[in-house]
Structure formats: structure tokens, C-alpha cells
Amino acid sequence: MKKTYYLFNPGRMSRRDNTLKFTPVDENSSEGSPKYIPVEGVSDLFCFGSLDANSALYNFLGKVGIAVHFFDYYEHYTGSFTPKEYLLAGKMQIEQTKRYIDKKKRMEIARKFVAGAMFNMGKNLRYYINRDKDLSPILEVMDRYASLIEDTTAVDELMGIEGNIRQTYYTAFDTIINADFQMENRSKRPPQNEINALISFGNMMCYTLCLSQIYHTQLNPTISFLHEPGYRRYSLALDIAEVFKPLLVDRLIFRLLNKREIQSKDFDHQLNACVLKESGRKTFVRAWEERINETFKHPVLKRGVSYKHLVKLECYKLTKHILGMEEYKPFKARW
Incomplete structure (x- = not known):
């Protein structure tokens, strides 16, 4: 099974037959012991340190379908190298564009993203309300904002409601x-304290996960419905991430801090x-990988599904909606 590799240290990467050779380099330009990664076991690479590589390596990565995601010192996502869009289909791109241009159809999808995010945020609060946390007044305010979703007719108005719910x-x-x-x-940009640093880091991880799963479908990641498409960003990943941030990011933060796994x-x-040190990033990433690879019995498929695959299934549901095959219903946690 292919997996994600995280490169926290700066270094050099090269190809050796069907193996990736990564040589860490410290601040004095001294090389450490090289590490070898078999290509067939890699889905993508996350680079938190500077990566020295030549075009021949990227040509190779493109041929074998490995994406590389880059982050700056402050843990902001800065961009990705992705292999050529091998699954993009003309019909899908036309239909996706038509759904975006049609104001009514765009709003239909955008409202579903916000409603799905609201449900999953509410699910988190209800979990703690059942454990004697006094959160009912907060949930009531969120519900009042959520009641406005269906009557919105403009995306900026809907984004305002979503912002109020999340705040x-x-x-x-x-x-x-x-x-x-x-x-x-x-x-954010920059986070001012520890919790904000974790939210920013986790949201970035969720966004990148959604982007990598979109890549494996026929969807065009630059054509979105809730967030405005912009230059040089994959805004559809932002849309889909709204549904999963409460389940994947927020729940993980609660666990890491309440169990003092991050201090x-x-x-x-x-x-x-305030940013995470390398020790904090490694702890978060280790817990993140455990979380997204955790499996549960899917209520519709009646079989075990990982959260990582669940994101891809969400993309497939959106694909069917855009092609007029089946109405899109955002994933709503039942536990």
C-alpha cells in the first residue's frame, strides 16, 4: 500500500533506479546518512524543509505519479508539483464549469458544503455536551446561523454565515x-498562540489531503463552488476540506492537547x-497518519473504509452530482 512520506529536514533528493535517495543536509552543509525510499511505496511527498532536486527527478516523479507538496518555515502551504492531469476529462470540465457559471446550481452545491461542515461541527459539540461540557448555548447560536443557509442567494452571503458559524x-x-x-x-498568518498554530497546521494538512484525492478523480481542482476560484490555488480542495476539518483536524487537536501528546x-x-517546532510537527503528523488511515464501517457501503479513502468517495459523490447522476449529499458523521 502506498503511503505519504514527510521530509522535515532540508536535503538533496535524487533517483537511483526505482528508488528515491534522500540525503539530509544540516545548516553547515554537512551531509547525513542517505535514506532510500522505494518508488512503488510512495503516494506523495510533503516537504517541510528545503529540497534540492533537479528536473530529471521531477520528470521521473511525474511519470510514476508522485506529487510533491511544499511548505514554508511558518508551515504555510506554498504549492505542489503534481503529475500531468491524467484523469481530467473534457466532459467533466465542461459540466463543472457550467455548474459554476449557473448561479443557482453553484449555490446549490455551496450550501451543501456549509451544511455538511455545520453538521460535523455540531456533532463535535454534542459529543462534549454529553460529557457534561456546558456548550449548549454555543450550539444554539450555531443552529440559528445554520437556519439561514437555505435562504441564501449569494455566495458572499453564504460565506459570511459560514464564517459566523465557525467563529x-x-x-x-x-x-x-x-x-x-x-x-x-x-x-492566522501568523497564528498568535498554540491552539491557533495547531488549527492552521491541521487545516493545511486537510487541504492538502483533499487536493491529493481530487487529483485521483476527474474533477478540476481549480473550479470551486463555495470559495471563489483564484489564480494559482486549488480552491475546490478548500470546499471539500470544509466538510472534513471538524472530523479530522479539530478532533485530533482535542486529543493531542487533552492527552498532553503535544505540550x-x-x-x-x-x-x-507561534509555530510548531519540529517535535510538534512530527507528533501531529504521526497522529494525522493514524487518523486518516483509521477505518470504520461505512453506513452505505457496509464495509471498512479509511478516512483518507472517505475523502476520495466525497469527490466521487460530487462528480456524480455534476454529471447529473445523483444528488450530492455531504458526509455527516454519525458518531
Whole structure:
């Protein structure tokens, strides 16, 4: 089974037959022991440190279908190298574009993304309400905002409602998290404290997961419905990530902090910024991989499905909706 490889250290990568050779390089340009990765076991690469590679390597990665995702020092996603769009189909691109241009049809899909995200955020709060956390007033405010979703007629209005729901939802974090951290307000670019740093890092991981799964379908990642398509970004991944952030990112943050798997020593406090140290990133990524590869019995398919594959299934459902085969219904957690 192919898996994702995370490169935290800067280094050089080259090809040796059907194997990738990664040689870590420290700040003094001293080389460490090389590591060899068989190509057939790689789905994609996440590079958190600088990667020195030539065009011959990228030609090889393109031929074998391996994507490379890049992040800067502050853990912001900066871009991806993706193999040529081998699954893109003309009919799908035409239909996807038509759905975007048609205001009514676009709104139909956009509302479903927000409704799915709202349901899953509410599911998280209900879990803790059942464990004697006083979150009912927050959920009631979220429900009032959610009642406005179906009557929206403009995307910017819908985005405003989604923003209000999520900001209200974030006020529950200080009650849910038992550790010695306070979220206060949501801050990003840069995050101002530990919880915000984890949210930004986790959301980035979720976005990249959605992008990598879209790549394996006929969908065009640049044509979106809730978020405005923009230059040099894959906005459809932002749409789909809305549904999964409460399930994959937020639940993981609650676990990592409440079980003290990530602690204060795993953060780097700088002037007006807080980011994860390498130790924190490694802990988060290890838990993230466990989470997305965790399987559960799918309520419709009646078989075991991983959360990673669940994202791909969400893309397939959207594909069927765009082609007029089946109405799209966002995934809603039942547990």
C-alpha cells in the first residue's frame, strides 16, 4: 500500500533506479546518512524543509505519479508539483464549469458544503455536551446561523454565515481543551498562540489531503463552488476540506492537547507568531497518519473504509452530482 512520506529536514533528493535517495543536509552543509525510499511505496511527498532536486527527478516523479507538496518555515502551504492531469476529462470540465457559471446550481452545491461542515461541527459539540461540557448555548447560536443557509442567494452571503458559524464554534475550544492553553480568538498568518498554530497546521494538512484525492478523480481542482476560484490555488480542495476539518483536524487537536501528546515545549514563540517546532510537527503528523488511515464501517457501503479513502468517495459523490447522476449529499458523521 502506498503511503505519504514527510521530509522535515532540508536535503538533496535524487533517483537511483526505482528508488528515491534522500540525503539530509544540516545548516553547515554537512551531509547525513542517505535514506532510500522505494518508488512503488510512495503516494506523495510533503516537504517541510528545503529540497534540492533537479528536473530529471521531477520528470521521473511525474511519470510514476508522485506529487510533491511544499511548505514554508511558518508551515504555510506554498504549492505542489503534481503529475500531468491524467484523469481530467473534457466532459467533466465542461459540466463543472457550467455548474459554476449557473448561479443557482453553484449555490446549490455551496450550501451543501456549509451544511455538511455545520453538521460535523455540531456533532463535535454534542459529543462534549454529553460529557457534561456546558456548550449548549454555543450550539444554539450555531443552529440559528445554520437556519439561514437555505435562504441564501449569494455566495458572499453564504460565506459570511459560514464564517459566523465557525467563529462561534471556535469559542467552544477553551471549554473542550483541558490543557493549559487558551485559544481566545482565531488568528492566522501568523497564528498568535498554540491552539491557533495547531488549527492552521491541521487545516493545511486537510487541504492538502483533499487536493491529493481530487487529483485521483476527474474533477478540476481549480473550479470551486463555495470559495471563489483564484489564480494559482486549488480552491475546490478548500470546499471539500470544509466538510472534513471538524472530523479530522479539530478532533485530533482535542486529543493531542487533552492527552498532553503535544505540550508547550513543542511550540516556538516568536515576535507576533507561534509555530510548531519540529517535535510538534512530527507528533501531529504521526497522529494525522493514524487518523486518516483509521477505518470504520461505512453506513452505505457496509464495509471498512479509511478516512483518507472517505475523502476520495466525497469527490466521487460530487462528480456524480455534476454529471447529473445523483444528488450530492455531504458526509455527516454519525458518531
